[in-house]
Amino acid sequence: MRPESFQCPRGIHVTLEAHVRSRCPFTDAPDSYDVQIEYISGGLCIEAHSLQEYLDSFKDQRISQEELTARINEDLKKLIEPDVICTRLTGTHGSIAITTEVCGEANPGIQPV
Numbered sequence: 001m002r003p004e005s006f007q008c009p010r011g012i013h014v015t016l017e018a019h020v021r022s023r024c025p026f027t028d029a030p031d032s033y034d035v036q037i038e039y040i041s042g043g044l045c046i047e048a049h050s051l052q053e054y055l056d057s058f059k060d061q062r063i064s065q066e067e068l069t070a071r072i073n074e075d076l077k078k079l080i081e082p083d084v085i086c087t088r089l090t091g092t093h094g095s096i097a098i099t100t101e102v103c104g105e106a107n108p109g110i111q112p113v
Contacts, residue, residue: 001057005080008045014038016046020055020072020089025062031091033065037076039085046080065089065100073102 016037024031035055037046054075058068073087086103 001054002050002075003054003079004047004050005044006047007043008041010041010043011083012041012045014041014045016048016051018052018055020058020068022058022068023060023062024093025064025067028062031065031093033068033089033091035072036088036090037072037085038088039076039080039082042081042083044080044082046076065091065093065098069100070102073104077104 014037016035018035018037020033020035022031022033023029037051039046055072063071069087069089072089073085076082076087077085082104084104086101088099088101090097090099092098
């Protein structure tokens, strides 16, 4: 499953917020994360409904938060070829809050999310 894209003006600054679930690769317990994806379009934008379906496809996958952050960022970078893209996942493991972030090529006009 991969999200869809559509043509949009180059240079549009887009921020998407969503939710993703997966399974802990160590305990097999369900994990739940808030997702923030921020990018500057290179001429393509991410279609929101298909993005949520893509994120839902991780529900039964055993994957760490760090790997999931990198995977989402890489998949979306390949899909829309933005000028820059940053993906952030925030979740809680027991009583410990963890935030992971991956950014693509840095553009001086944007700071990481």
